[in-house]
Amino acid sequence: MAEYLYPEPVVRITDARELARDLVVIPNRGVQLVPNIGIIGGTHSVLVVETGLGPRNAETVLKFAADYAGDRKLYLTTTHFHPEHAFGAQVFTEFATFLINKAQAEDLATKGAGYLAMFGGLGEPVARQLEGIELPTPDLVYDNSYDLDLGGRVVQLRATGRAHSKGDQVVTIPDAGVMFTGDLAEAGQFAIFPWFPPHDTDVSGIRWIAVMEQLAAADPQAVVPGHGDIGGPQLLADVHDYLQLLRDETWLRRDSAMSEETIIEEVTALMIERHPEWAGREWLAPGIGCLCAEHPA
């Protein structure tokens, strides 16, 4: 992963669009390490979902959100602790209440510094955005579920339990039928498995599949993935089916005591054949490795 050169991960507000009444998405335009960012309004408050990578991106987001909010109160949440989602929160400190689930706060505290160091190895364009990052501390932490009243609109913040990370949360706006999934769902690419043994083995393919079933049951009309184009409920089904296939094909070979190296080779080829247009092929080997480790012995 360290040799992989990423383009400049810059949030651009020019393509911001209203997805529903008083609900705007700043799309990531397919740029890696830029997340889809949400701004959700109620009569007295506005919630920002994700900061972008580093203080300069977060300043762009904060300025846009503050203009949008006018005299409404600002809240910030992040779907999980990964740098492009949360490592800009420091910029919001005096302007917004930063609210996340407990498991995510623990991820930030225990793994934030390690991820900052790892991202420093992703090349000069990424390193530029990392300059000046201070790991954020949330103002408000909830256990599993929090209903945030923005005035005439209640947003549901829900911790899903371990999946893409230990501290994933999804943000749902029931009156608009919109769900922000963070990296539990990505569109047009293979699911991101941050499987970096021995440093980070918190991602769980098995738990992830179960979480996708729960999210699909909520039946949102619009799904804003962590990265890639906004979709409908089919996006949740696509991610679920991909993860299930990845598990089945991996375990089938693991059952026959095939070496992990050969499993990765065969399953990678199979998945690329199935989804030739998907980006993120570098996430196949980590995903297969994770599922090998989760194989019931």
Ligand SMILES: [Zn+2]
């Ligand atoms: Zn992530």
